[in-house]
Amino acid sequence: MNIVNSYRLMIRNVRVNTDPGTLVFLVLMPTIYLVFMGYMFGTLISQIPVGSTSINYKEFLSPGIAAFETATAGIVAGGLLWSDRRYGMFEQILSSPYTRAEYLFGILLTTLVFGFIGSGIMMLVSEAFLDYTAVSLMGVGLIVVSISLGSLFFGCMFLAIAAKVKSNQAYNSLTILIIFLVDFASTVFYPITSATPEALKVLFYVNPLTYIADVVRAGYISTVTTTDLVELLVTFIETMVMVAIAVLLYRKVRVGVT
Amino acid sequence: MLSEVLGLTSYPIEVEDLKYTYDGRKYAVDGISFSVREGEVFGMLGRNGAGKTTTIRILSTLLKRSSGSVKVLGMDPSTAGNHIRKRIGVVLQDESFDFTTVEKAFDVYGFIWGVSKSERDKKRESLLSTFELTDVRKKRMWDLSGGQKRRVQVAREFMHDMDLLFLDEPTSGLDPIARRNILNMIKDLTKDGLSVLFTTHNLEEADYLCQRVAIMNNGKILASDTIDALKTGYNGLKTVEVKIGGDQTGAESMFSKVSSGRVEPPFERELPYRIVTENTQETMQEIIKLALADSVQIEWLNVRAVSLEDVFISTIAGGV
Numbered sequence: 001m002n003i004v005n006s007y008r009l010m011i012r013n014v015r016v017n018t019d020p021g022t023l024v025f026l027v028l029m030p031t032i033y034l035v036f037m038g039y040m041f042g043t044l045i046s047q048i049p050v051g052s053t054s055i056n057y058k059e060f061l062s063p064g065i066a067a068f069e070t071a072t073a074g075i076v077a078g079g080l081l082w083s084d085r086r087y088g089m090f091e092q093i094l095s096s097p098y099t100r101a102e103y104l105f106g107i108l109l110t111t112l113v114f115g116f117i118g119s120g121i122m123m124l125v126s127e128a129f130l131d132y133t134a135v136s137l138m139g140v141g142l143i144v145v146s147i148s149l150g151s152l153f154f155g156c157m158f159l160a161i162a163a164k165v166k167s168n169q170a171y172n173s174l175t176i177l178i179i180f181l182v183d184f185a186s187t188v189f190y191p192i193t194s195a196t197p198e199a200l201k202v203l204f205y206v207n208p209l210t211y212i213a214d215v216v217r218a219g220y221i222s223t224v225t226t227t228d229l230v231e232l233l234v235t236f237i238e239t240m241v242m243v244a245i246a247v248l249l250y251r252k253v254r255v256g257v258t
Numbered sequence: 259m260l261s262e263v264l265g266l267t268s269y270p271i272e273v274e275d276l277k278y279t280y281d282g283r284k285y286a287v288d289g290i291s292f293s294v295r296e297g298e299v300f301g302m303l304g305r306n307g308a309g310k311t312t313t314i315r316i317l318s319t320l321l322k323r324s325s326g327s328v329k330v331l332g333m334d335p336s337t338a339g340n341h342i343r344k345r346i347g348v349v350l351q352d353e354s355f356d357f358t359t360v361e362k363a364f365d366v367y368g369f370i371w372g373v374s375k376s377e378r379d380k381k382r383e384s385l386l387s388t389f390e391l392t393d394v395r396k397k398r399m400w401d402l403s404g405g406q407k408r409r410v411q412v413a414r415e416f417m418h419d420m421d422l423l424f425l426d427e428p429t430s431g432l433d434p435i436a437r438r439n440i441l442n443m444i445k446d447l448t449k450d451g452l453s454v455l456f457t458t459h460n461l462e463e464a465d466y467l468c469q470r471v472a473i474m475n476n477g478k479i480l481a482s483d484t485i486d487a488l489k490t491g492y493n494g495l496k497t498v499e500v501k502i503g504g505d506q507t508g509a510e511s512m513f514s515k516v517s518s519g520r521v522e523p524p525f526e527r528e529l530p531y532r533i534v535t536e537n538t539q540e541t542m543q544e545i546i547k548l549a550l551a552d553s554v555q556i557e558w559l560n561v562r563a564v565s566l567e568d569v570f571i572s573t574i575a576g577g578v
Contacts, residue, residue, distance in 0.1 A: 012366055016356040088354025095318045095348040096370055097340060255320045 009106025074154020115151025
């Protein structure tokens, strides 16, 4: 595999995806969450305990929304494979000097780029609108690792769906359902407390966005605990499993068949 | 391989007993053999599902053959796919486009092929002009008509250099002028040594463009030669076309009685019957007599020379 080829495909992916619709999807929706929920719930919720400290709701929400961008980036990745298959560019690119592996890696690189751009924008929005505090160097490291893993996990998850699902309607419905489930069954918007129902807790703990949001949050407020490191490890394992599933399903994608 | 035996002519494509099956039961390509010479336009003619697209997919390394021997630019597609893909161009039968403007589509495609920015700009302007796309350059791909999309798809392929070009029904959906422009451009490029494998339903196009053709049906090549050589079997013969009007009841029975030539019934109701004959006078008289006797209404009747289409239909129908 030639990494330069994947890099070239990543540039292509970014270029064909920087249309107003994608940018609105990537930036506007989470910004609305951040500003509206941050201000409205911020007036209702005073302090939320996180690790050994407690923070206000705006400080809780900002890193959550940055983590949420990894799932949004994942949708972009799945959408790329889906539209390339649907509109013939998958077959066209594979008849050019690119291998299947380079194509796949190109999409994963694109997911990382969109994950970091989206999260970065959300951090800037947080700074502009909310009471954002400075992040330590270790915090930055944790944020980078968790955003990378999150982008890869969701990128692979939506790639696997794009590789498997046949109809456009099924793909869109499934994507909306999953993103809704993943966002709200995680600690992006609210913490897991003793009052959370057990069944929901299970869902929260299976969801990697819970761990990504927790670790990004820990990175933000620079209060890293052993739990955060364990959560990072769980995210890593879940990501590796999802990468394996995506690769397996992607290998079965045939040219000329949508 | 043939080239090794002959030693002189260069063959960018050499295929021997190629087979491919999608489902392990039925062969989409069933033991075909052919070769394409350097600088030649080789046409593959056949109905839908004949195996033309599958053959192109195998030769352009998109599919791995089930059996047989294939060399593309002297290399085996199953082991040297990446080397082959660097030197070929492929215009797919199905549409392929990014959700960008027309000019960005050209630029991104050139970028994928590693063409420098200055070269991309130069080629894009030239191709937009040649393919009459300048007026729609700022439009988004999905706002184009089917024919315009097709023109972009074909034109885009010339953003990069190549030794061998696969064209899978490149002119489908195009108006006659756009079609002729593309055919002329391909003709010009072959003068510089470009070899082309071209599939089409349009036999006039094949007649205009191809030096040699292969007629495919059900995964097999039924005939392969120069167009003149294929027509040789029809020397001295002419085609009488008879269009039946009104209710077509009785037409089939009437034509079954024709004895002065070989009758080829139409594929579609709107097309005429064809009778390939040595004596057009005798055939016409016979048909008129039979039509009167059987009360079959003749809408029009025409005599013309044998065309590639006649050869094609006759070959598919199991004739000459």
